[in-house]
Amino acid sequence: MESIANKSSARKLPLIVVLLASAIGASSVSAQCVHGDLDGSGGVTLPDYAAFVDCTTGPHGDPAPPGCAPVDFDADTDVDLLDFGTFQRVFGVTHGMLFPNREFGVGDGPRSVAVGDLNGDGNLDLAVANRSSDNISVLLNRGNGIFGDDVLYGVGDGPTSLSVGDLDGDGDLDIAATNTGIPPDFSDSVSVLLNHGDGTFADHVTYGVEVAPRSVAVGDLDGDGDLDLAVANESSGNVSVLLNYGDGTFAVGVSHGVGDEPSSVAIGDLDGDGYLDLAVANSGYPDGYTVSVLLNSGDGTFADDLLYGVGPNPTSVAIGDLDGDGDLDLAVVNSGAFGGGYSVSVLLSGCVP
Ligand SMILES: [Ca+2]
Ligand SMILES: [Ca+2]
Ligand SMILES: [Ca+2]
Numbered sequence: 159m160e161s162i163a164n165k166s167s168a169r170k171l172p173l174i175v176v177l178l179a180s181a182i183g184a185s186s187v188s189a190q191c192v193h194g195d196l197d198g199s200g201g202v203t204l205p206d207y208a209a210f211v212d213c214t215t216g217p218h219g220d221p222a223p224p225g226c227a228p229v230d231f232d233a234d235t236d237v238d239l240l241d242f243g244t245f246q247r248v249f250g251v252t253h254g255m256l257f258p259n260r261e262f263g264v265g266d267g268p269r270s271v272a273v274g275d276l277n278g279d280g281n282l283d284l285a286v287a288n289r290s291s292d293n294i295s296v297l298l299n300r301g302n303g304i305f306g307d308d309v310l311y312g313v314g315d316g317p318t319s320l321s322v323g324d325l326d327g328d329g330d331l332d333i334a335a336t337n338t339g340i341p342p343d344f345s346d347s348v349s350v351l352l353n354h355g356d357g358t359f360a361d362h363v364t365y366g367v368e369v370a371p372r373s374v375a376v377g378d379l380d381g382d383g384d385l386d387l388a389v390a391n392e393s394s395g396n397v398s399v400l401l402n403y404g405d406g407t408f409a410v411g412v413s414h415g416v417g418d419e420p421s422s423v424a425i426g427d428l429d430g431d432g433y434l435d436l437a438v439a440n441s442g443y444p445d446g447y448t449v450s451v452l453l454n455s456g457d458g459t460f461a462d463d464l465l466y467g468v469g470p471n472p473t474s475v476a477i478g479d480l481d482g483d484g485d486l487d488l489a490v491v492n493s494g495a496f497g498g499g500y501s502v503s504v505l506l507s508g509c510v511p
């Protein structure tokens with residue numbers, strides 16, 4: 159499963175998806191691009207956001223469309239949403255009907271959540287990175303959208319982002335988390351927690367990356383069948399790629415320069431050549447606000463990044479086929495600067511050389 163949101167502005171998700179809907183619908187956006195004819199695949203996270211957009215039309219009288227269930231925690235076929243700030247199950251949407259909040263406690267300073275069936279019972283569970291308490295909360299779904307008390311697993315300093323995937327290839331979902339630290343004491347590692355198979359996890363193992371890792375994504379970057387890690391290092395302005403030995407242990411990371419203050423990384427085959435590429439949101443201003451696209455040479459090494467301008471202070475990037483032409487596009491959350499500029503930038507793939 160992909161992480162729902164590796165972003166500091168995750169609380170704004172409901173607003174963001176509405177803005178995204180507006181952006182996708184704007185003919186001026188697609189008119190700027192000549193669409194390619196490539197067959198991309200993989201790394202699809204954005205259709206979940208698009209489905210959220212569709213579902214929010216329910217309260218205005220429009221029926222929820224078929225397939226409108228990107229995250230259905232209680233298996234009742236409707237869509238369950240999360241408020242990342244207070245970490246609540248906010249409401250389910252079934253043809254416009256809203257249900258009451260339910261809150262589930264986690265550690266201190268929750269900053270990111272990932273969804274996946276962590277104990278293999280068919281119900282989607284949660285993992286939350288708690289920046290202030292230096293741990294991960296795992297909440298197992300009882301099957302009705304009610305979660306048990308969280309179980310805490312210690313990681314490094316100040317975790318802010320996590321992703322789940324079967325890192326050791328034994329059929330269950332493991333966790334990778336970035337240890338960002340808390341300013342001015344930035345950290346420089348990622349933690350990997352391997353699943354025992356029942357939703358409990360072994361002690362974390364740390365791998366060094368560069369300064370202030372803020373986002374981690376998983377995908378098979380070298381094409382050998384196991385999941386590798388890509389980590390955006392905010393303070394060092396680069397991305398670390400850590401290749402998997404196949405057993406959930408990782409080689410020393412290789413760094414690739416990107417723009418200033420990279421805050422989010424996503425994985426997908428952006429040029430349609432069958433190899434997974436990287437998209438990185440660069441939140442710093444000195445070079446202008448940008449996203450970096452790093453194309454995979456096929457073996458997990460990457461060409462120099464291509465920079466594309468976006469709105470102010472981009473803090474999250476997601477990949478998906480936004481215009482339905484079969485190739486993968488980018489959506490970037492712009493958290494704004496100086497009290498304005500809150501928006502989503504949509505980059506359609508015909509614009510990517
Ligand atoms: Ca489960
Ligand atoms: Ca596993
Ligand atoms: Ca691999």
Ligand SMILES: [Ca+2]
Nearest residue numbers: 427429431433
């Ligand atoms: Ca590619």
